Amino acid sequence: MPKKVRRQDALNYHMQGTPGKIEVVPTKMLSSQSDLALAYSPGVAEPCKEIEKDKENAYKYTAKGNLVGVISNGTAVLGLGDIGPDASKPVMEGKGVLFKKFAGIDVFDIEIQEKDPKKLIQIIKSLEPTFGGINLEDIKAPECFEVETALKEQMNIPVMHDDQHGTAIISSAALLNALELVDKKIENVKIVVLGAGAAAISCTKLYHSLGAKLENIYMFDRKGLLTKDRDDLSETGKMFASANTEIKDVLDAMKDADVFLGLSAGNVINKKHIKAMADNPIVFALANPDPEIPYAEAMAARKDIIMATGRSDHPNQVNNVIGFPYIFRGALDVRATAINEEMKLAAAYAIAELAKQPVPELINKAYDDQKIVFGREYLIPKPLDPRLITTISPAVANAAMKSGVAKTNIRDWAQYDVDLQKRIGVDQKLMNRILTKAKKDPKRVVFSEADNANILKAVQMVIDEGIAVPILLGNREKIESLIETHQLDLGGVTIIDNFLNDEKRQEYGKVLYEKRKRKGVTQYEAVKLMRDRNYFGSMMVELGEADAMISGLTKDYPKTIRPALEIIGAEEGKRVAGMYILLTKKGTFFFSDTTVNTNPTVDELVEIIGLTARGAKVFGFEPRMAVLSYSNFGSSKGEIPEKTAKAREIAKKRWPDLIIDGDIQANIAVNEELLKETYPFSELADKGANTFIFPSLASGNIAYKLLMELGNAEAIGPILLGMNKPVHILQLGSSIREIVNMVAISVVDSQDHQNRSNL
Ligand SMILES: NC(=O)C1=CN([C@@H]2O[C@H](COP(=O)(O)OP(=O)(O)OC[C@H]3O[C@@H](n4cnc5c(N)ncnc54)[C@H](OP(=O)(O)O)[C@@H]3O)[C@@H](O)[C@H]2O)C=CC1
Numbered sequence: 001m002p003k004k005v006r007r008q009d010a011l012n013y014h015m016q017g018t019p020g021k022i023e024v025v026p027t028k029m030l031s032s033q034s035d036l037a038l039a040y041s042p043g044v045a046e047p048c049k050e051i052e053k054d055k056e057n058a059y060k061y062t063a064k065g066n067l068v069g070v071i072s073n074g075t076a077v078l079g080l081g082d083i084g085p086d087a088s089k090p091v092m093e094g095k096g097v098l099f100k101k102f103a104g105i106d107v108f109d110i111e112i113q114e115k116d117p118k119k120l121i122q123i124i125k126s127l128e129p130t131f132g133g134i135n136l137e138d139i140k141a142p143e144c145f146e147v148e149t150a151l152k153e154q155m156n157i158p159v160m161h162d163d164q165h166g167t168a169i170i171s172s173a174a175l176l177n178a179l180e181l182v183d184k185k186i187e188n189v190k191i192v193v194l195g196a197g198a199a200a201i202s203c204t205k206l207y208h209s210l211g212a213k214l215e216n217i218y219m220f221d222r223k224g225l226l227t228k229d230r231d232d233l234s235e236t237g238k239m240f241a242s243a244n245t246e247i248k249d250v251l252d253a254m255k256d257a258d259v260f261l262g263l264s265a266g267n268v269i270n271k272k273h274i275k276a277m278a279d280n281p282i283v284f285a286l287a288n289p290d291p292e293i294p295y296a297e298a299m300a301a302r303k304d305i306i307m308a309t310g311r312s313d314h315p316n317q318v319n320n321v322i323g324f325p326y327i328f329r330g331a332l333d334v335r336a337t338a339i340n341e342e343m344k345l346a347a348a349y350a351i352a353e354l355a356k357q358p359v360p361e362l363i364n365k366a367y368d369d370q371k372i373v374f375g376r377e378y379l380i381p382k383p384l385d386p387r388l389i390t391t392i393s394p395a396v397a398n399a400a401m402k403s404g405v406a407k408t409n410i411r412d413w414a415q416y417d418v419d420l421q422k423r424i425g426v427d428q429k430l431m432n433r434i435l436t437k438a439k440k441d442p443k444r445v446v447f448s449e450a451d452n453a454n455i456l457k458a459v460q461m462v463i464d465e466g467i468a469v470p471i472l473l474g475n476r477e478k479i480e481s482l483i484e485t486h487q488l489d490l491g492g493v494t495i496i497d498n499f500l501n502d503e504k505r506q507e508y509g510k511v512l513y514e515k516r517k518r519k520g521v522t523q524y525e526a527v528k529l530m531r532d533r534n535y536f537g538s539m540m541v542e543l544g545e546a547d548a549m550i551s552g553l554t555k556d557y558p559k560t561i562r563p564a565l566e567i568i569g570a571e572e573g574k575r576v577a578g579m580y581i582l583l584t585k586k587g588t589f590f591f592s593d594t595t596v597n598t599n600p601t602v603d604e605l606v607e608i609i610g611l612t613a614r615g616a617k618v619f620g621f622e623p624r625m626a627v628l629s630y631s632n633f634g635s636s637k638g639e640i641p642e643k644t645a646k647a648r649e650i651a652k653k654r655w656p657d658l659i660i661d662g663d664i665q666a667n668i669a670v671n672e673e674l675l676k677e678t679y680p681f682s683e684l685a686d687k688g689a690n691t692f693i694f695p696s697l698a699s700g701n702i703a704y705k706l707l708m709e710l711g712n713a714e715a716i717g718p719i720l721l722g723m724n725k726p727v728h729i730l731q732l733g734s735s736i737r738e739i740v741n742m743v744a745i746s747v748v749d750s751q752d753h754q755n756r757s758n759l
């Protein structure tokens with residue numbers, strides 16, 4: 001299901017926390033007087049002198065080699081037109097994020113207040129000392145051609161105008177594959193191009209070098225068809241001017257056309273245009289953010305259509321994000337002085353070929369468990385495909401070496417492959433995996449604080465993404481008014497406000513009374529407690545009227561968990577514990593117990609070990625557990641070393657197959673070198689720990705919070721382990737994304753509970 005992008009969501013995304021999408025992070029320590037003396041004066045003078053002797057040393061002593069300038073003057077921003085350099089900044093920051101996330105490349109985005117191409121050339125050229133490469137972006141035609149050509153001639157680092165060549169590379173790959181599917185030859189096809197700007201001209205040039213005939217190409221700008229008798233065409237435009245002056249308009253040109261390429265503006269053609277085309281029409285409507293024709297309209301017009309857009313919410317996303325991070329990665333890794341035709345073609349063929357390879361399960365999972373196979377709906381690889389980097393970058397680097405523009409060579413390609421994989425990390429995908437798993441089998445989740453705007457916004461995302469079937473508990477009038485105020489689209493969602501209704505409360509109260517009558521609760525009190533939505537929601541889960549409950553955004557933890565414990569309780573013979581998942585630069589780690597057991601006894605620690613191991617497995621990890629202390633294997637005496645060592649011993653007897661070690665200090669547990677050197681007998685010596693059992697709630701809680709604040713780790717949780725049915729408690733004031741993540745976790749937890757009871 002396509003996910004709608006709402007205006008307010010997009011604004012909030014950019015506004016929340018630190019405004020914008022990027023920050024600069026130091027890569028060296030700066031914690032002491034001597035660090036300071038090295039990082040800045042006097043020490044910094046030494047690398048300065050080395051670079052003065054030989055400029056190439058900048059690659060050795062500065063960030064230049066991995067730094068790309070994303071530079072725009074804001075004259076052709078997406079399909080929004082000349083909105084100016086200030087307004088282009090979100091797009092340029094966005095490219096910075098994609099460079100970093102997909103290829104580990106750092107970016108400074110530079111927005112320049114200058115339209116004169118000559119001056120622009122001067123400014124950009126003067127930035128050569130800073131950057132390892134230049135990505136020109138959203139500069140309008142025809143100025144962009146002059147700017148790029150001059151900079152390529154004058155600069156000794158790779159320069160690429162991505163709207164031209166990135167788009168040309170990706171769309172050529174898609175075109176080659178689409179033509180293969182419909183069994184047409186590029187030499188014979190009639191191509192209508194709407195737009196005669198940077199992207200359109202460059203794509204058409206590349207199609208021409210791949211074999212398309214000039215006489216079969218009909219290119220339009222706002223004034224109409226580019227024809228030989230027009231005297232307002234640029235030099236590049238003239239190349240595609242048609243000798244046929246009979247054609248009236250785009251519709252006329254579309255008669256029997258095999259290929260439509262749109263790189264102009266949104267919603268400028270309609271189904272009549274599509275219907276006029278030849279059999280098996282190939283329609284690439286690539287304007288952003290809205291394609292030349294809406295996807296649904298084009299698909300409805302013809303059954304035999306092959307359709308691509310620039311958007312991520314439809315199949316066949318022809319967007320330069322599939323190319324630029326990896327093209328620059330390959331170019332930087334061999335210190336190429338240019339991105340030449342050979343490198344571009346190598347990228348296009350690598351992309352086209354990758355689409356024909358079997359798709360790994362990971363990608364199927366990331367895209368809603370579809371079985372993705374090469375075909376009409378999968379012409380080119382998906383943007384989240386981790387193989388893009390290991391396919392495109394080596395192809396580009398190799399082409400640079402062969403065409404003589406590489407200043408360094410890659411010799412060990414196997415090692416290069418490993419290095420590239422490290423660049424993208426693997427664990428960032430964890431939340432994606434959880435979300436995908438949830439979407440596969442969504443469950444009914446009751447929100448007991450539904451009269452809260454953030455909960456409702458999260459519910460909207462949950463519905464849009466198909467994660468769960470929400471049930472809203474709260475005052476109907478208030479919920480409806482919030483839905484209206486925030487312009488949400490929650491029609492059809494169940495709202496329950498009859499927890500005040502006597503009949504339902506009586507029914508639920510009786511069940512609670514039966515459970516708690518020997519704990520001092522009277523029938524009257526039990527019925528009264530059902531006015532509390534946490535009691536009511538817990539009872540829905542207990543009686544199978546919902547599969548999971550989410551609460552805790554507005555009340556403190558103990559108040560929220562108590563009703564769940566009284567009504568649902570722990571699994572038979574088990575305790576309840578709280579786990580956090582920490583996403584750090586060094587990978588994913590599980591922390592327990594961070595929220596429930598203040599000072600666990602040995603037996604309680606053993607239970608926590610068992611629950612946490614199962615929790616880590618639910619999220620797809622093989623736990624390697626460290627029972628943490630301030631000692632290593634009995635090196636200190638005291639209550640905590642003894643408690644943790646004993647717990648480990650008992651747990652190991654109970655679950656001999658689990659990797660568990662302790663008592664152990666936290667730094668040792670994650671440091672394989674130290675472990676191998678000092679404690680080679682340890683079960684963790686091979687790989688280090690990924691799961692930590694803390695001796696007390698205080699230590700676990702403090703550790704994860706410090707990691708969040710000082711280590712920039714992302715925390716997912718707390719995940720309640722050991723409940724008889726899924727209930728998950730939010731942190732006070734969780735963000736909308738955190739609420740959505742917790743819903744996905746509760747759905748996955750519910751799936752796991754149901755699978756267990758099915759065994
Ligand atoms: N999917 C992708 O990866 C990419 C998509 N794009 C999209 O392509 C479009 C163009 O970008 P770019 O080439 O950089 O911009 P340019 O400003 O360089 O070119 C825009 C071209 O489109 C023409 N045009 C605009 N509106 C219409 C219209 N209603 N009918 C006919 N022609 C029209 C303009 O005509 P005129 O010359 O008469 O003004 C101009 O020739 C944008 O929507 C952009 O988002 C761009 C790069 C990558």
Ligand SMILES: CC(=O)C(=O)O
Pocket residue numbers: 077078079138162163287288310319320321
């Ligand atoms: C994708 C892109 O670069 C554009 O639409 O301009």
Ligand SMILES: [Mg+2]
Pocket residue numbers: 078137138162163
């Ligand atoms: Mg662009």
